[in-house]
Amino acid sequence: MTTSAPVLPPVDFTARLAGRAQRMTASAIREILKITQEPDVISFAGGLPAPELFPLEDVRRATDTVLTRYGPAALQYSTTEGHLPLREWIAARAGITPAHVQIVTGSQQGLDLLGKILIDEGDVVLVEAPTYLGALQSFQPYGPRYVELPTDEHGIDTDALEEVLQSQPAKLLYAVPNFQNPTGRTLSLERRRRLLELTAQYGVLVLEDDPYGKLRFTGEDLPSLYELGLERAGGDPERSHVIYSSSFSKTLVPGLRDAWVQAARPLIEKLVQAKQGADLHTPTLNQMIVAELVQDVLPRQIETVKRAYGERARDMVARIQEHFPPEVSFTTPEGGMFLWVTVPEGLDTVPLLAQAVARKVAFVPGSPFYALGGGANTMRLSYSSATPEQIGTGIRALGETIRAAMD
Template sequence: MYGFAERMAPLNGSAIREIFKLLGDKSIISFAGGNPSEASFPSEELAEISAQLLREQGGRILQYGATEGWAPLRESVAQVVAERSIRSTPERTLILTGSSQGIELFTKSLVNPGDVILCEDPTFLGAIQTFRSYQAKLVGVPMEADGVDLAALEEAMKTHKPTFFYTIPTFQNPTGCTMSMEKRRRVVELAQRYDTLILEDDPYGGVRYEGKTLPAIASFDAADRVMHLISFSKTISPGLRVGAAIGHPDLLRKMTINKQGADTHTSNLSQAVVDAYIRSGQYFEHVQAILPPYRAQLAAMLKGLESFPAGTVYTRPEGGLFVWIELPEQIDAQAMMDEAVQRKVAYVPGTFFYPDGGHKNTLRLNFSASTPEQIERGMAILKQLIEEKL
């Protein structure tokens, strides 16, 4: 009945939405989402903070705010990105309604229909959808265990002259892989040599279970070619919808113009709560406190994978929320979904994370939203199902 814009044509996403609807069914062990554990939320602390903020600064919080963000939060974000070796200032910081909004605003500011965006192959599904909504041509660059394949990246930059390269270097979604220090440095050099930009999406960086924090790609960026995105969704709460973009003010200015039309500004209440939580010092304690349970959940999932059939390959992430599985070639993880759901386990078939599809034998498993017991049970069910298919 309605005639929609051409940009909407590739945006069905119905298959994946059907899967996400399953998240509401409490009888299903869901490895499908990317939800943090509800047990990790600091509800009581945020209740106190929000009441105090509204009582003491209600006039300011409830009024219109600057599109660039709540001024105190633009400052305190610096504390959070310092551990990634990024020096941010308020002028280089735009507060976002979740870090995904940064993907949207950056793309809208820079991409004409038909322009090429390079991305990791596989990559975050939401980013693929956003890039498509601006009619970009997506070119995937293969992943290796230590991050993107650099030779392939260079070749793709040379061939396609992309507007930018989109990367999730730390605990990548969906693979869980982390880009090595050396590759981080080299990616910046390549961007410089081939005159392109980098969108560094780092929503998981705060959630590391082992190993040392690596400097962000942005920390090697002397030529202001990197826009760095952070999120508070995994470290405080996704329901508050607060993230930030850190980069050159000229890029942020265009993103700010687009944000003006998008939502004028992010909820002041959400922003002020996040700011107060950081400034109180509770934020950094809280992040330390949520790691042990996640570490145990990841361990339970990796243990379950040990007894999967020969020919199964999987990642061992040092942080984040996801493990990535390649099953023996004859298994079609998408076709297997219905049976898995009948047996009360859900996951996301890996094919959805590839701009060009294929890779039917892959799947993504989330461990943050299930208890170790649920993970043990769910992994046993999956193992059984896969064995039946061999």
């Protein structure tokens, strides 16, 4: 379109942004992924579930079934709380009621809405060091003050947690107890109990993020913080201070964006209000598809994924032992999608990434996972969507990269 009006000067949009928008930044990982997406680079950087395992034909069949069964209702507006049969299934497994379950559009939305209803500017949020980057990104606009909790091979150091709690009031403790993103580590049962005792004693809410819990490929399942919290509360969800977040993204498929939050009713009621303003409801059709798949396909799919990820993890660990210098340490995950590598002090994995990409292999540097910085000599590797050949070639190339940098 043309016009005789004078061309206007550009609008200064930046000057019009809200204060909280200044706190938002592009995901460091997202930017890193862009540079590693050349087709001949073997990437352990992404955290993508293995697409070749997706139950594509089951989704196709479920969609067909759901459109026939529900008709136009499958494509109509639906309730903010979520599709009742799905909430019922989730509630029954957790020993709670559907009133304690809110369906969300990916667990990322659960984290965002929980941040929105809980975090006032300056509120202390306790996070693992390192922690899941996406949670930091969700909470960030609400202005939390992060306090890091040191971790070791058994997860959060609960003695350190006690010291932190003694020194300052905190609103929320955010943790990924099972096969943590990024480290792959799992919080021990003893520490789970201690963490719940301490947070209850100091009046701190616990947000347990558990996308990977069902994907244990070795060792014994541990009760979730939510289960232990419910047990402590005599089975009454209203008396538990644990909020639980999980998702069908890692066990079924991520692209439908179906996840949920379990919590006491006053929190769920406020979440419903927040979600009304945020997206009205999670897509109707998608919730019905997932509800159709949870009975038969999901358990089978979990077995398939566990077996595959277990093989890939063992393979990657074996190759690391073979190809990495002995000065490099790494975690050996019992489930999930990630392992964590620590190279000798003094090496920085950010420049190392460029050297690795030159050798056609990529990873995510560890530092973005630290809320307060640090971790320069760490990196996250994902084995979930790698073939044996990629693992063999990629880990060898990464070992060469590390050795070259150490020289």
